[in-house]
Amino acid sequence: MSKVSGKIFDLKLFKKLFVFIKPFKLTYYFVSITAILLSLFSTLTPYLLKITIDDYIRPKNYSGMLFFVSFMLITLIFEVIFQFLFVFYANWLGQKVIKNLRIKLFDKIIHFKMAYFDKTSNGRLVTRSVNDIETISSIFSQGLFMIIADLLKMSLVIAIMIYVDWKLSLIVFSILPVILYATRLFQKSMKKAFEEVRFQVSNLNSFVQERISGIKIVQLFHSERIEYKKFVEINEKHKKAWLKTVWFNSIFFPIAEISSSVTIGLLVWYGGFNVISGGNISLGTIFLFIQMSQMLFRPLRQIADKFNSLQMGMVAAERIFDILETENIISENGKYIPKNIKGDINYKDLKFSYVPGEIVLRKIDLKIKAGETIAIVGSTGAGKSTMINLLTRLYEFDSGEITIDSRSIKSYNLKELRKHIAVVLQDVFLFADSLYNNITLLNHKISKNKVVDAAKKIGVHEFISSLPGGYDYDVKERGAMLSSGQRQLIAFLRAYISNPEILVLDEATSSIDSYSEEIIKEAIQKITKGKTSIIIAHRLATIKNADRIVMMENGRIVEEGTHKELIKLNEGRYAKLYKVQFEEQLFT
Numbered sequence: 145m146s147k148v149s150g151k152i153f154d155l156k157l158f159k160k161l162f163v164f165i166k167p168f169k170l171t172y173y174f175v176s177i178t179a180i181l182l183s184l185f186s187t188l189t190p191y192l193l194k195i196t197i198d199d200y201i202r203p204k205n206y207s208g209m210l211f212f213v214s215f216m217l218i219t220l221i222f223e224v225i226f227q228f229l230f231v232f233y234a235n236w237l238g239q240k241v242i243k244n245l246r247i248k249l250f251d252k253i254i255h256f257k258m259a260y261f262d263k264t265s266n267g268r269l270v271t272r273s274v275n276d277i278e279t280i281s282s283i284f285s286q287g288l289f290m291i292i293a294d295l296l297k298m299s300l301v302i303a304i305m306i307y308v309d310w311k312l313s314l315i316v317f318s319i320l321p322v323i324l325y326a327t328r329l330f331q332k333s334m335k336k337a338f339e340e341v342r343f344q345v346s347n348l349n350s351f352v353q354e355r356i357s358g359i360k361i362v363q364l365f366h367s368e369r370i371e372y373k374k375f376v377e378i379n380e381k382h383k384k385a386w387l388k389t390v391w392f393n394s395i396f397f398p399i400a401e402i403s404s405s406v407t408i409g410l411l412v413w414y415g416g417f418n419v420i421s422g423g424n425i426s427l428g429t430i431f432l433f434i435q436m437s438q439m440l441f442r443p444l445r446q447i448a449d450k451f452n453s454l455q456m457g458m459v460a461a462e463r464i465f466d467i468l469e470t471e472n473i474i475s476e477n478g479k480y481i482p483k484n485i486k487g488d489i490n491y492k493d494l495k496f497s498y499v500p501g502e503i504v505l506r507k508i509d510l511k512i513k514a515g516e517t518i519a520i521v522g523s524t525g526a527g528k529s530t531m532i533n534l535l536t537r538l539y540e541f542d543s544g545e546i547t548i549d550s551r552s553i554k555s556y557n558l559k560e561l562r563k564h565i566a567v568v569l570q571d572v573f574l575f576a577d578s579l580y581n582n583i584t585l586l587n588h589k590i591s592k593n594k595v596v597d598a599a600k601k602i603g604v605h606e607f608i609s610s611l612p613g614g615y616d617y618d619v620k621e622r623g624a625m626l627s628s629g630q631r632q633l634i635a636f637l638r639a640y641i642s643n644p645e646i647l648v649l650d651e652a653t654s655s656i657d658s659y660s661e662e663i664i665k666e667a668i669q670k671i672t673k674g675k676t677s678i679i680i681a682h683r684l685a686t687i688k689n690a691d692r693i694v695m696m697e698n699g700r701i702v703e704e705g706t707h708k709e710l711i712k713l714n715e716g717r718y719a720k721l722y723k724v725q726f727e728e729q730l731f732t
Contacts (some may be wrong), residue, residue, distance in 0.1 A: 157461055161283070164241045164248075171237050175289055178230040183296035185223040190435040191304060192216045197428035230293065231285075238284030245464065246277045252468055258538045259498065260472040267350025272467055275345060276460035283457035290450045294443035301436045309425060312433045315414060316440065319407045323400055323444050330396040331451045337388040338456045342463065344382040351378050389452070404441040408434055474537055478556045485564050486549050487514040487645045487676030489535070494544035496534060504530050506699045508544070517677040519687035521718065522696035528680045532648050535678075536565055548646075566639035570651035572631040574623030579608060580615040582623070583638050590641060598641045603666060604633050640671050647671060650680045684722050693718065 165172050192212060200209035253269060305313040355362060355371055362371055415430035417423075494508040505527045512518055520528045533539050535546060537553060546553045553561060574582045584590040592615065599605035607630065611617040623631045639647065649668070665686075668677075681687045688707045695703035695710070695718045703710055703718050710718040 154458055157458060160465055161461060164244050168237055168240055171233055175230060175233050175237060178226050179289055179293035180296060182226040182230050182293055183300055185219055185226060186297055187300040189216060189219050190432055194428035194432035197431055198426045234289045235285040238281035242277050242281045249273055249464060249467060255473045257472050257474055265350040267353040268346045271346045271349045272463055276463050279460040280457050282453040288454060298440055298443050301440045305436055308432060309429055312411060315410045316407055316437045319403050323403050323441060326396055326399050327444055330392055333392045334389060334452050335455045337392060339459050340385045342459050344385040347378055348382050407437050474558060476558045478554055480551060480555045481557045481560045485645045488549050489676060490547045492545040494541055496530060496541045504699050508701060510701060512676060514676055515674050516691045517672050518692045518694060519679045519681060519690040520694045520696060521681060521684060526696040527699040528696055529650055532650055536562055564644055565646045566642050566644035567648040568635045568639045572635040574619050574631055576621040578616045578618055582619060582634060583641060595641060599637055602640055602670060604637050645675055647675055647677045684725055
């Protein structure tokens with residue numbers, strides 16, 4: 145949980161928010177002006193009532209009274225109009241700001257390095273992008289402008305009260321420190337309470353999202369009860385965090401209400417006694433002070449409530465700007481944009497670690513010729529997939545170099561670099577959308593006819609056509625409506641349609657059935673022809689025909705050669721691994 149600043153209003157933080165207000169400066173100034181006018185009209189009404197009582201009702205001047213009542217009516221109409229304009233455009237401004245802020249945040253998140261997502265919960269990022277962003281709108285709709293309007297109103301009320309009768313003003317002001325002190329304590333306590341609330345909301349979101357994503361594991365391993373108990377504990381913490389805010393509200397508002405009632409009682413007692421004894425305080429003045437004391441205390445109570453909204457917005461803004469100011473994106477200094485590449489790849493003295501001090505790749509040297517098909521094999525954790533992650537710049541290597549066509553990959557424009565490399569992963573991710581959109585990834589330059597032609601060439605068209613709606617079939621979240629083999633075929637078609645010069649298959653055939661594997665084998669022959677291909681596989685039978693096989697172990701290349709060359713090394717690691725897999729197949 146981030147440290148609470150303790151500030152009721154963070155001016156430095158608001159200056160950051162103001163950057164997003166700038167495109168709507170006219171609306172911002174208009175809302176500010178309406179706040180001032182609203183304060184003027186709302187304080188004018190009770191003063192007009194005082195004049196009406198003292199100058200027209202008591203002397204029984206009914207024609208003058210009707211004039212002032214009409215004037216009060218016009219004032220109220222203007223107050224209603226400015227109230228509408230103020231509320232509507234304050235909310236309008238808030239929604240415009242958070243729309244642009246949410247776009248900025250999402251753009252930042254999708255450009256983060258993979259290392260950032262390794263350390264950050266998806267649920268927390270969802271909370272920041274949805275809940276926290278929405279909370280920021282309250283700074284404008286329920287917080288800042290409302291507080292400014294109330295402060296202006298209170299300033300005018302105090303000025304009028306002192307002008308009309310300073311003795312009655314002292315009665316009101318004697319109670320004011322109690323409410324001010326209670327308000328200050330309330331605001332500081334609520335700041336901490338809301339920080340805790342946001343933290344617990346993030347925990348709750350993270351937990352629920354992870355368990356729903358992994359519901360199959362939860363049910364297969366009969367851990368529903370365990371997860372239920374964990375949820376109850378997290379939910380209990382969430383409840384306690386919210387109850388803190390309820391507790392502070394329960395204490396503050398009765399104190400404010402009692403203080404207000406005591407003030408009215410004192411005004412009636414002192415003012416009434418003065419009127420009865422023939423003093424200089426008029427009946428209209430007593431009515432004025434009763435109304436204005438409420439106009440002074442009510443905004444204080446409301447300001448405390450609005451400060452809740454403001455503080456929640458400020459806490460949310462702190463969290464958002466923590467992400468926006470995080471420098472964890474891949475440097476995009478490269479400007480080289482090739483139309484085509486040959487596909488020569490060279491790993492030179494490469495070292496890499498996901499966690500500082502825990503080396504994953506140790507001085508890797510590997511040359512891959514353009515058009516060559518190489519296979520990378522080895523046990524889990526040997527560093528096979530890491531080689532691909534570095535080639536596509538999902539992670540930045542610690543030292544050494546990777547070049548494509550004798551150019552450092554860092555000199556390439558990142559977007560263009562990835563255009564020339566297509567990757568098919570073992571765990572295929574499909575979005576809740578149509579098959580067509582999942583294949584093209586919303587690239588409108590790829591026509592449906594082109595997708596159909598590509599599907600026919602690699603033998604996937606028949607399977608897609610058999611689905612309801614064909615290419616428009618909605619695969620639902622993560623492609624839940626398709627089997628793992630079918631998802632793999634779609635991923636392969638997605639890679640094929642991009643027509644890359646470099647193709648990477650990362651365990652692409654490890655979780656599919658024999659029928660799908662045969663289709664993919666045929667497709668591999670077509671797509672790899674004349675292209676640089678890197679195949680990562682556990683099943684050695686699928687890579688026997690590779691031009692070269694690279695055996696990795698503990699982040700190092702320990703053997704390299706063709707299948708025939710490596711199999712001859714009786715004490716070689718590849719030969720032992722192949723022998724184990726061959727024997728397993730004989731007994732299955």
